[in-house]
Amino acid sequence: ExxxxxxxxxxxxxGGSLRLSCxxxxxxxxxxDMHWVRQVTGNGLEWVxxxxxxxxxxxxxxxxxxxxxxxxxxxxxxxxxxxxxTAGDTAVYYCVGQYSGGPGxxxxxxxxxxxxxxxxxxx
Amino acid sequence: QSVxxxxxxxxxxxxxxxxxxxxxxxxxxxxxxxxxxxxxxxxAPKLLIYDSNKRPSGIPDRFSGSKSGTxxxxxxxxxxxxxxxxxxxGTWDTSxxxxxxxxxxxxxxx
Numbered sequence: 621e622x623x624x625x626x627x628x629x630x631x632x633x634x635g636g637s638l639r640l641s642c643x644x645x646x647x648x649x650x651x652x653d654m655h656w657v658r659q660v661t662g663n664g665l666e667w668v669x670x671x672x673x674x675x676x677x678x679x680x681x682x683x684x685x686x687x688x689x690x691x692x693x694x695x696x697x698x699x700x701x702x703x704x705x706t707a708g709d710t711a712v713y714y715c716v717g718q719y720s721g722g723p724g725x726x727x728x729x730x731x732x733x734x735x736x737x738x739x740x741x742x743x
Numbered sequence: 744q745s746v747x748x749x750x751x752x753x754x755x756x757x758x759x760x761x762x763x764x765x766x767x768x769x770x771x772x773x774x775x776x777x778x779x780x781x782x783x784x785x786x787a788p789k790l791l792i793y794d795s796n797k798r799p800s801g802i803p804d805r806f807s808g809s810k811s812g813t814x815x816x817x818x819x820x821x822x823x824x825x826x827x828x829x830x831x832x833g834t835w836d837t838s839x840x841x842x843x844x845x846x847x848x849x850x851x852x853x
Contacts, residue, residue, distance in 0.1 A: 664831065664845070664847040665847070667841055678840050678841050724770075726775040726777075729799075730790060731790045731793070733789065735787055
């Protein structure tokens with residue numbers, strides 16, 4: 621079964637740190653770009669970060685300098701290190717896989733979504 | 744404020760057809776493929792359309808996508824109550840170097 625499973629969410633105080641993990645299975649992880657997308661309950665989707673098969677990284681303006689995405693192909697895993705957290709980072713965080721079969725980041729769409737892990741930043 | 748613009752809601756009767764629009768710019772939709780995602784209540788989003796008009800395996804042909812210039816559309820025919828969900832468009836933005844989404848459209852099947 622093709623799936624990604626997130627872990628590591630929880631309650632953290634403002635200014636604190638949290639590391640999210642995502643374990644992939646059922647597909648060739650080495651050929652997938654990986655993303656983190658978050659969603660505040662009742663709101664829309666917000667893209668957070670992406671890492672390509674060559675470990676090139678991209679960040680949204682709202683998290684750049686605070687979050688770091690990484691991947692470990694030997695473990696079929698991707699991580700999101702989140703520092704200097706604020707209440708505005710409170711959301712469900714989805715790990716998403718995108719097949720990297722085309723020349724651009726728009727090819728094939730975000731095809732493999734996890735169930736999400738909840739991050740709550742509050743004192 | 745989302746980079747891509749979608750209507751907040753649309754509605755139609757069972758069996759009818761509905762179209763959801765998604766408007767962007769030359770730095771995203773104008774030069775990139777568009778994807779569409781369906782989010783049923785309480786679940787994670789699911790890829791519905793990719794490369795502007797292609798359906799992943801298992802997605803019924805009642806769902807279709809199109810793109811023209813800096814706008815894209817999702818069409819759903821033969822509406823069913825089970826289609827009630829939030830629908831999001833998304834693509835890559837070359838100016839922002841990141842994925843951008845529309846604000847989402849809530850579909851109600853009356």
